[in-house]
Amino acid sequence: MTDQINTYATRRIFMGGTAALGASLALAPSFAWAKSGPQAEVWPGVTQFTDGYVRSGKLAGAIAAMGLGQDALQFVARGQRTFEGAPMDGDSLFRIYSMTKPVTGMAVMALIDDGKLKLDQPLADILPKYTSMQVQRVPDGSITDLVPAQRPITIRHLLTHTSGLGYSIIQNGPIKTAYVQAGLVPGQISRLPIAELFGTRNTTLTLTQFADRLADMPLVYQPGTKWSYSVGLDLLGRVIEVVSGQTFDAFLQERLFDPLGMTSTWFQVPQDQVRRMTTNYGIMQGVLLPLDPGTASVFAMKPAFPFGGAGLVSSPRDYDRFLRMLLGYGKFEGKRIIGEEAVRIGTSNLLPAGISTVGTFATGGGFGAGGRVGLGVEAGTFGWAGAAGTMGFVDMKRGWRGGFYAQYMPASAYPIQGEFPQVAMKDAIAALGVNA
Template identity: 35%
Template sequence: MSSSLIAGLDVERLERIGEHIERNYLAPGKLPGALTLVARRGRIAYVRAQGLRDVERGLPVERDTLFRIYSMTKPITSVALMQLYEQGRFLLDDPVHRFIPSWKGLRVYKSGSHPQFVTEPTRRAMTIRDLLTHQAGLTYGFMNRTEVDAAYRALQLDTDPEITLEQMVDELSRLPLEFSPGTAWNYSVATDVVGYLIQLLSGMSLDQYFAEHIFEPLGMRDTFFQVPADKAERFAACYQYRHGGGFRLQDDPHTSRFLRPAVCLYGGGGLVSSIDDYYRFAQALANGGALDGARIIGRKTLEFMRLNHLPGNRDLPGLSVGAFSETTFEGTGFGLGFSVRTDVAKSQINGSVGEYGWGGLASTSFFVDPVEDLLVLFMTQLIPSSTYPIRQELRAIVDGAIVD
């Protein structure tokens, strides 16, 4: 007897996802819990919650569990800025200093250490496209690679819970860039600066803008910078990989900073969400920018965003100055807020040219495949995301379930 099909996906083959996660991650104690969703042609074909959202209290992962999505905030922030692009508020080659005057005359690191840097001029001004594509010359403190990211750590630029977005942007104006804008790719606080631009251009705080222009239109009621008190019992614990195996509690959901009002609204990584909420955002993208009659971005704008915007159509290894994730990114470029697959064979991971997505620090991830009209969401809470190759494994299993 043939297996049942949903939207051209073999349901029996999709069950391999849960079996794989149980056998390889939950039973050996590598992950606390997981929640996976697969949809095709606008229909959810598979969703399964497994393991625990809070190991210490013995609470299970459930369909409505709330997760720290960290850098999966970035695609939302990028779409929000491009909504303003559609209103003619800016052009991608506009210099950032047009909107942030203190950033005029930014310089590039040459030698020295904080605060005694030797710098040189940039080859050209940083543009808004540089921010959206992580070619701005900015960095993250956790990179632990250069004297510039050491300065970020010393100033707690991306970790201090009391620093405001305005203070962060002001401090960045006094620090050198890692490289001249447009000459390399480096994962960075650039999307936090994108969030700051959204506030400047819209006259709204980032949380208000998200709510009015993305969350409310899409019916996303479980996505926020601060977990509301009446939803706190659904909030998962977050864990840190322990060298040698296993994990330890990294953030207790009863005392987490995500329960308190956010001082800094990080467009690069500040949101908490549920799998069904993020599915609504991802499905809107898969549909060309709209869901249930609510359009959040134009079809042509989205098509533009998911092109490879790296110079010469290069992939990330050809331009990146620092690694940060478990994927090698061979055969993968970067668009305006997403990674974009450019060469399937070179990537050594099954899939389609043009698929796009991103992941978060605590091992959450999503991708949309426009060729197959397919999307996959994976939620867990384990830092760092480079611990296990789950994203690639899920891709292989899901593709094995496509039958038409």
């Protein structure tokens, strides 16, 4: 049973159903938003969708968080934080996992905006241990049969998963084993033994140790040549520390969370707020088993270091404040949080020339500062999903934002992250009287 679960789950830990999310947003028609009709009637499909998953018992609870422009957030909440807990609401706390990546990405863009970093600056300028990297001759093959890197890793590469770095949840063979043995697993699932069935092992490294040990690992691909999901956003946490002179979590607090009023977003949930935690369920042969109980969550414990790729807990209300800032091109409630140009660049396609994401988790789209960027008919969309059933995205061209929050693993067990954006888009088209 363990092998079967690992095959099914490990490649989805900390990434969620982002491929399906991208495919859904690709169906988005081009239209301009207009305000009309009672707000309570804007999201009937979203309501039915959310209600169906909870009524069927597939989820203990779920909440959709939707907004047009900078208008007030609207919630469709169903069920409970746990099967026997308090009702789900906009202040319930969720493990957002890889939805952390756009937050880290925009923190990097803030430093670029400050003139302290450059998009195409070599990583070795900040972390000299990355000066002479070696690359596997055969990806996921021997870790001793190596060739020199043909170009330096840059900040752009780290933001867009084109650095050549690996990920223990993606790689196979000796490189995966080496990552795990070195403690290069930047994430956590539970303090319960059941978490081992999902193929993870909690690291004990500091962020400095993580960055140093990672530099000793061979790259899987030549930098700037291939999109491959990686620990690049976690490594950027260390870059932020060195460049800013602050700890990574302190920088996020000062530059993003405090100015945005994000009072419910943490790497470690305070003890007096644990009561708001949802329970994360592992789906095994169709049965939901408590994987990380809300009241005993591993996220109430101090992590080894703040994981910039998958470490945050947040509420739908809090994360929407981040999305609203993006939709406002760096402004939030009249305050400038990040420069407009930095947001425009961060939510645009930053992939190096010639790189395609066809057949990857980015589903044929572009990639920006930690999130997928829509191309073609879906131009203007930016967002990413999380491993435990969450997603958050903005449509900057058309002016709307949305999120869906549930807690189950693996995210691919249900088609939620593929279906939800389509349902939300249909609701918007119908309610606002626009033509598809």
